[in-house]
Amino acid sequence: MSPAVEFLTMDKRILLLRELSQREHAQLSPHPNLESSYGYWYPEAQAILETRPGEEVEHLDYLAGLGYLSRHFFDKIHLCPFCSHFALNFREVCPQCTSSHIEMVEMLHHFRCGYVAPEVEFRDGIRYTCPKCKHTLRHIGVDYEQPSTNYLCAACQHIFSEPVVSCFSLTCGQTFAVEKAIVRVLYTYRLTTQGVLAARRGVLEEAGMAGIFIDPTFGTYTFRFFEEQLAQEIRRARRYDHPLSLMITSPDHLEDYEAAFGKEAAASMVKAITLLIKESLRNSDIPALYGDRGLIILLSDTPLAGAYSAADRIRQQVLALNTREPKITLSVGLSSLTDGVESPQQLIDLAHQRLQEARQAGGDCVRPQP
Structure with a gap:
């Protein structure tokens, strides 16, 4: 880890993850910026991490290395190998003297004597x-x-038939072959399940520690972690008088589907349904495995009516997911703090x-109905 990353306070990275x-869309995309040595920056991350434009990239890569962010290809840039700056002039030059003062010319070939030369030499x-x-x-x-x-x-x-392409750095003045340029890949960064977990816990840990709280099969939270968060969220909801709801899902007709x-x-369909439900949730929602095929989901700051709308939307998406009979559908049960419950x-x-x-x-329904 470089000194720049080492001396960055941990709180700023947690603030970024939070x-x-x-x-709604938990991702960071690069934007052009001439003040950055890369020619791009991530303004939202830079504002929180308080780095110079472009230097936030190193910290995003660090978080990606720990598994808190995932990287998705955006573009490639070329940097000077001497000063690591993006401001380059790509020039076509003469392969003999490296001058850029070259021009395209039409050639003529005289059949009688075999002479070949630029067309201008034949003009009379x-x-x-x-x-x-x-x-x-x-x-x-x-x-x-x-x-x-x-x-x-x-x-x-x-x-000559083909010019040589060389690079001239507008920053340090060095000239070099194009193959010597540093090729840097730019990414869009997206928050992972481990990143949400770190944001909730307020602690950055090595990636392997996430296995204590993340189910490796579906990428959902473990029930142990869910119980901890449920107790905390109930206390918070009561303290600030915020709504809170719970959703439990279970696929229907799974035995018939397995027999057919x-x-x-059947296992592939259960996994597809689980992933579909995860993708339909907000980043603030906490899904965990419930039993061997269902999910239990904590919906903070959500009244029962809002939970019903979310559950019915998911139910319809599951219904449209499979097209062959017998179809797997989804049953959903809801509860809320307004139901008068006393404990998690x-x-x-x-x-x-x-x-x-x-x-x-x-x-293929949600209970209770509004």
Whole structure:
């Protein structure tokens, strides 16, 4: 870890993760900035981390290395190998003298004597005359041809077919071959489940520690972590008089689907449903595995009516997910602090009871209805 990263206070990185966790789209994208040595910066991250434009990239890569951010390709940039700056002039130069004073010229080939030279050397008033054998060229395809377009260096008169591309740094003044340039990949950074966890706990830990709180199969939180967060969120909701709801989901007709298509297909469908539900949630929601196939989801700052809207939207998405019979549908049970519960376990038990009511009603529904 570089000194710049080492001396950055941990609180600023936590603040950045928390800021991302509160957004609907938890990602950071690069924007052009001529003050940055990369030519790009991440203004939201730079404002929180308080770095010079462009230096926040190193800290974002550090967080990505710990698993708190994921990286997604955005673009490639070329930097000077001497000063690491993006301000480069890519020049086509003569391969013999490296002058950039070159121009494209049409070539002529005289069939009679085989002489090949730039078209300008054959000009003789309004006609062409071969400068080697002095014969007049009258008919293209009979006396001569135009085989190609080449380059002529005005500095050394060298004729060549392809120029060499070189780089000139506008910052330090060094000239170098283009293959010597530093190629840097720019990324869009997105908050991961581990990043949300770190934001909630207020602690940056090595990536391996996340396994204590993250289920490796589906990337959801473990039930142990869920119980801790539920107790904390209930205390917070009561202290500030905020709403809080709980959602428990369970797929319907899974046994029939497994009998028709096999265990592997059923397991794949359960995973697809779990991922669909995760993607439908807010960053502030906390999903955890419930039983062997369901999810339990903590919806902070959400009244029962809002929880019903979210649950019914997810139910419809699951219904549209599979098209072959027998279809797997979704049953959902909800509970809320407004139901008069006293403890986290009572909130869970009430949501579970309503989940059973939904399943007994034939599935593919949410209970209680508004």
